[in-house]
Amino acid sequence: MKILVVCKHAENSREAKVLSSVLNNGFEIIYSWKNTLAPGELKGIDLVVSIGGDGTALSASHFLIDKPLLAVNSDPEKSEGALTTINIDELENKLEEIKSGNFKVEKLERVEVEINGKLQSPLALNDVFIANEKAYLVSKYRIKLKHEGKVVEEEQKSSGLIFSTGTGSTAWFKSAGGTPFSAQARHVEILIREPYIRRLNKFKILKSRIEEADFAEIIPKTEMVLAIDSIREFLVTPADKIKVKISDKPLLRIVR
Incomplete structure (x- = not known):
């Protein structure tokens, strides 16, 4: 071996x-x-x-x-x-x-990210984070979510978005107010951090999920950073289109 x-x-x-x-x-x-x-x-x-x-x-x-x-x-x-x-x-x-x-193997779901139609590496085991590169500045973007056959689209302001797997849900996602879920769950949860909600902008997408046939698209309104598992970073601009969905290549982890 x-x-x-x-x-x-x-x-x-x-x-x-x-x-x-x-x-x-x-x-x-x-x-x-x-x-x-x-x-x-x-x-x-x-x-x-x-x-x-x-x-x-x-x-x-x-x-x-x-x-x-x-x-x-x-x-x-x-x-x-x-x-x-x-x-x-x-x-x-x-x-x-x-x-x-x-021995036994469990499958841990992962997230894949496309930027302008090109699949990026690596696949995220924990989470994908998108926000203004400067944490003290508001993140402005347009989000489109396809879920359960319906499409919702809106412009948002917040301190960023977290797309979390079940594996990552006990970490940053939980600290930001999310509820942990199973690492084997076939979905990704979306959390909008500190949404800028006022009388004229009440958001439809605050906490949602992406299942196997779903996806989310993000179009930045300003320069933003996209981080995969807080390890790999990409700079994205208003000229870019980001697509986030569940990967069909889970991690094979050996268990006890």
Whole structure:
């Protein structure tokens, strides 16, 4: 079995010692780090293992389409571990289970973004955020939402929009006033942050969702920034059209 391990992998680290013992059990292991990981490294790989915290797991997920991810928490006392499956002490036994085919995979839904008809990378595992690049300035945009066969379109002012998956719903989305939902739910929820509501502008779209056949289109009225999982940023302008929908390529995460 050929494994790509995404970690810092300091020579004398705890992770290195655990992986050294794994090497003697018939695994072929290749190392990479999240800041230098390239799609070409996935060629011929059977499994991707991220060792670190949620940030490492999130970054590793951005390169995966049809490869399973085993997310390992290397320091449970310091890392929340919302995205990880096991702790570092359990890695060797878990890999033996995987090698024997005794494991389960869950599908975590992701969001895809198009800008002017071009699909952008990566797919979002947590959320997509669109807002004025300067947080103290109002975000102005036109939003069109297709949901349950109906189309609603309106101009809005707010401090930005969050499109959240179930996986990301316990993070920023929840802090901004959203209600968490299942990571396996086949929908994305939309939250308009701090909507600028006055007598002349009462919005129809404040909290809504995008299901499998739905989409949302955003046309900025000013320069804005679009962030995928708070890692990848795109600058968008009034000349751009943004389309957000559910991806048909969920993340395959190995569970206990």
